[in-house]
């Protein structure tokens with residue numbers, strides 16, 4: 001679209017859950033820079049600066065045209081002096097020297113590399129960096145480092161998992177999991193969630209919600225599914241988290257990031273012949289393999305919590321964060337993947353669908369394809 005200095009824009013909310021954000025990003029030159037800064041602040045545990053840049057990136061993703069003057073950002077929420085200065089530099093010189101410095105920074109590069117391994121978070125990466133490790137080989141060969149089983153799987157499949165997953169690959173995995181689940185229970189329900197439900201063309205993993213109308217049978221269904229995948233020879237790794245969900249604990253529930261539903265973080269083997277148009281070519285793969293490894297998440301909420309779990313797992317993370325913030329600040333309600341607590345009425349609000357939840361919050365419904373905040 002034609003860029004104009006002062007694009008006629010509807011006023012954007014400071015809440016991502018009140019903005020419509022498609023997968024089409026017209027301001028990638030800025031949002032890519034902001035994301036580098038956010039990540040760098042995250043590595044230094046500067047949470048508020050990190051969040052400020054994440055919010056700024058999220059706002060720009062919802063702007064329907066490329067911004068060509070920093071003045072056009074004046075009317076946008078969540079863009080402070082620092083973010084505007086970075087934009088100004090990019091507009092003027094094509095890049096930000098602060099961002100370029102980070103990209104060249106040894107520590108940033110190392111933390112980025114180490115956290116690219118499944119099972120290695122910022123804390124472990126930092127420890128390895130401070131211990132003098134500089135390559136993945138260092139981490140594998142250092143006798144003082146005891147890798148856990150997740151990290152071992154992460155290293156073993158690092159090349160495959162680092163490669164993004166295509167939509168065709170996600171669809172193929174959906175077919176395999178669906179067929180496998182139906183082989184266990186005719187009532188099994190499997191839906192694609194995460195980035196692919198938001199219409200993204202590529203992802204770092206594939207996320208599914210699995211459930212059954214048979215009360216209390218969700219986790220056993222998931223365990224049977226994983227077992228069946230193992231017998232089919234396509235299970236490369238499984239990290240299962242048993243359910244800690246208890247409906248009686250709900251009012252006291254802490255509204256943290258990780259939910260209490262049973263879930264499995266998997267690595268699955270996907271064959272070329274199973275994917276329409278074939279597998280994404282894995283770079284540097286010359287070992288004649290006809291398969292690749294893919295990261296898959298499966299979460300199994302009880303059916304009556306389905307709408308909350310679906311909303312929570314569809315993302316984006318920024319959209320979820322602001323849904324919760326909006327609920328808290330504007331409605332005195334607590335929202336998480338399990339439910340919605342109304343602190344005025346002192347009761348849980350029920351929902352059969354995502355639409356019900358938006359309605360409880362007094363928000364216009366936003367379809368998944370427009371939640372790419």
Ligand code: TTP
Pocket residue numbers: 193194195196200202203204205206207257258259297312313314315316317320337
């Ligand atoms: P991700 O799979 O991390 O992200 P994504 O699918 O949006 O993008 P990508 O292509 O990089 O995979 O997370 C999907 C959503 O799941 C996200 O909104 C957070 C949510 N989630 C939980 O609610 N609980 C969890 O334990 C995890 C791991 C994710």
Ligand code: MN
Pocket residue numbers: 194195196203204205206207
């Ligand atoms: Mn995902």
Ligand code: MN
Pocket residue numbers: 204
């Ligand atoms: Mn991602």
Ligand code: MN
Pocket residue numbers: 194205206207297
């Ligand atoms: Mn995921």
